[in-house]
Structures are given as structure tokens and as C-alpha cells.
Amino acid sequence: MKVAILLGSVRMGRQTHKAAYYLKNELINRNIETDLIDLAEDSLPILRERAGHHPDPPENALQIGERLDDADALLLVTPEYHGSISGVLKNAIDYYWSEFKKKPIGVVTASAGSFGGINASHHLQEIILSIGAYPMPMKLLVSGVGNAFDDSFEPQHDDIVKSTDKFLDEFLWFADAIHQKKINAYDEEAA
Numbered sequence: 595m596k597v598a599i600l601l602g603s604v605r606m607g608r609q610t611h612k613a614a615y616y617l618k619n620e621l622i623n624r625n626i627e628t629d630l631i632d633l634a635e636d637s638l639p640i641l642r643e644r645a646g647h648h649p650d651p652p653e654n655a656l657q658i659g660e661r662l663d664d665a666d667a668l669l670l671v672t673p674e675y676h677g678s679i680s681g682v683l684k685n686a687i688d689y690y691w692s693e694f695k696k697k698p699i700g701v702v703t704a705s706a707g708s709f710g711g712i713n714a715s716h717h718l719q720e721i722i723l724s725i726g727a728y729p730m731p732m733k734l735l736v737s738g739v740g741n742a743f744d745d746s747f748e749p750q751h752d753d754i755v756k757s758t759d760k761f762l763d764e765f766l767w768f769a770d771a772i773h774q775k776k777i778n779a780y781d782e783e784a785a
């Protein structure tokens with residue numbers, strides 16, 4: 595199974611990327627093939643048209659689309675901005691549709707304060723329903739994100755280690771259940 599992480603924090607002095615890179619390292623430690631799409635490194639212009647409908651799409655829009663398409667499951671990672679997800683993440687999601695279809699998606703939100711981006715997490719689960727994908731009920735909310743990791747993305751307290759571990763156990767169970775169902779359906783069709 596292959597997991598893509600789509601990271602929607604690109605601000606100068608950003609903090610939420612630390613959670614995304616930590617998740618990537620933890621998935622790799624679990625021998626899961628993982629592709630982190632960091633929109634700060636691979637920025638998408640403000641949407642003029644969806645990747646599949648644009649007469650001359652930005653080259654990296656097609657590449658990011660292929661990377662999303664290639665993934666069996668996704669983690670969407672966003673800070674909470676003004677009570678919702680980041681504009682950068684929403685803009686990226688709007689480029690694609692079929693790439694998300696029937697995929698299991700885990701929600702990860704972060705905030706400087708103690709609520710961990712809970713408003714953004716609710717909105718993101720609704721968006722996932724709108725794109726025809728399956729939002730995992732359990733979410734990872736990272737509160738106090740500025741102090742949760744060091745600059746090498748190492749967690750700075752036990753709570754974040756435990757909550758991430760529990761979240762990834764659940765995510766891999768959820769993702770694998772849907773992945774296996776698709777494999778079985780493919781085998782039945784081929785038989």
C-alpha cells in the first residue's frame with residue numbers, strides 16, 4: 595500500500611510541516627511507501643481551471659495529480675486558519691477529483707493553541723465527502739504545534755508520540771480495509 599501526504603502549510607515560519615514530516619518518518623518506520631507532497635516546495639498557482647480540464651495546465655499540477663493518483667490512501671495535513679483549513683490546501687484539492695475517488699483519507703490539523711485545529715478538521719472531513727472519498731472518523735489534532743517537534747521533526751513530548759501512534763494504527767487499518775476490498779473486486783472482475 596502506498597500513502598501520500600498532502601501538506602497545506604507554506605507560510606514563512608510555518609510549524610505544521612513538522613507534523614507532516616514526522617508522520618512521513620513514522621510511516622516509513624512501519625515500512626509503508628510514503629510520498630510527501632509539500633506545497634511549499636511544489637506550489638500550485640491559484641486555480642484557473644482543474645488539472646484535467648485546463649488547456650495548458652501547470653506542469654507540476656499534472657505531476658502532483660499523478661502522485662495523488664498513485665496513492666492508495668492519503669493524509670491531508672493543514673493548519674487551522676480563521677476557523678477552517680488553509681487556502682493553499684483547498685486550492686490544491688480543487689485541482690483534482692478522480693484522483694481522490696473512493697480513497698481512504700485521514701485528517702491531520704494543527705494549531706498554536708490548545709484546540710489542535712478542530713474547526714479545520716470538521717471542515718476537512720466535509721470536503722473529503724464532497725470529493726467522493728472516505729474520511730476516517732478518527733483525526734489527529736496537534737495542539738501547541740510550535741513546541742511539539744524540534745527542527746529535525748522529533749516529537750518533544752509523550753502525548754504526541756502516543757496520539758500519532760494510535761492515529762496511524764487506525765489509519766493503516768482503515769486504509770488497508772478499503773484497499774483489500776478494491777483488490778478483491780479487481781480479482782473477481784478478472785476471474
Ligand SMILES: Cc1cc2nc3c(=O)[nH]c(=O)nc-3n(C[C@H](O)[C@H](O)[C@H](O)COP(=O)(O)O)c2cc1C
Pocket residue numbers: 603604605607608609610611673674675676677678704705706707709711739740
Ligand atoms: C492566517 C492565519 C490564521 C490563523 N487562524 C487560526 C485559527 O483560526 N485558529 C487557531 O487555532 N489558530 C490560528 N492561527 C494560528 C496557527 O494555529 C499557527 O500559525 C500554527 O503555527 C499553525 O499554522 P502554521 O503551519 O502556519 O504554522 C492562524 C494563523 C494564521 C497565519
